[in-house]
Amino acid sequence: MHCPFCGNExxxxxxxxxxxxxxxxxxxxxxxxxLRRFTTFEKFEDSPLIVVKKEGRRExxxxxxxxxxMLRACEKRPVSTEQIEDAAYAVEKILRNSHEREVSxxxxxxxxxxxxxxxxxxxxxxxxxxxxxFPDIQRFMEELHELIEKRESMKKRD
Numbered sequence: 001m002h003c004p005f006c007g008n009e010x011x012x013x014x015x016x017x018x019x020x021x022x023x024x025x026x027x028x029x030x031x032x033x034x035l036r037r038f039t040t041f042e043k044f045e046d047s048p049l050i051v052v053k054k055e056g057r058r059e060x061x062x063x064x065x066x067x068x069x070m071l072r073a074c075e076k077r078p079v080s081t082e083q084i085e086d087a088a089y090a091v092e093k094i095l096r097n098s099h100e101r102e103v104s105x106x107x108x109x110x111x112x113x114x115x116x117x118x119x120x121x122x123x124x125x126x127x128x129x130x131x132x133x134f135p136d137i138q139r140f141m142e143e144l145h146e147l148i149e150k151r152e153s154m155k156k157r158d
Contacts, residue, residue: 003031004038020089049095050102058102061095063088066108070116073127077120087115121147 001011008031015028024043030036049061067088074084091111095103109131117124124147134140 005036006034008033051105052102053105063092073123077123079119091115
């Protein structure tokens with residue numbers, strides 16, 4: 001493994017552990033030249049999952065692209081990167097468990113919304129405002145009211 005900082009080929013593994021229910025291995029490595037540490041992931045390569053966009057264009061599912069949107073929504077909120085990674089993994093698992101080779105961008109967006117709701121309500125509204133592209137303040141307020149009702153119904157169940 002090449003060091004991403006200095007390009008040295010000699011790195012040593014400090015820690016390895018299975019992640020994502022055993023479908024990937026996370027390794028903490030250290031460069032033997034510059035002594036900087038970095039993390040690598042080894043993942044089982046699965047058949048590609050294709051996302052069909054609203055306009056009909058198709059592209060391969062990108063967990064990093066999805067996570068970038070989740071990270072933006074959770075920016076300056078009390079949500080750890082690990083929680084976001086877990087949520088992203090849960091979304092991908094839901095999509096892959098549908099056993100469909102193609103999923104709509106709407107399915108991806110709704111699955112992300114569901115996971116972000118469980119992380120942070122403000123992040124949920126941020127993500128929803130971008131994903132659902134509220135046409136006006138009235139639709140934004142309707143979404144807030146739906147969020148409040150959902151939160152209240154969840155409190156009643158607990």
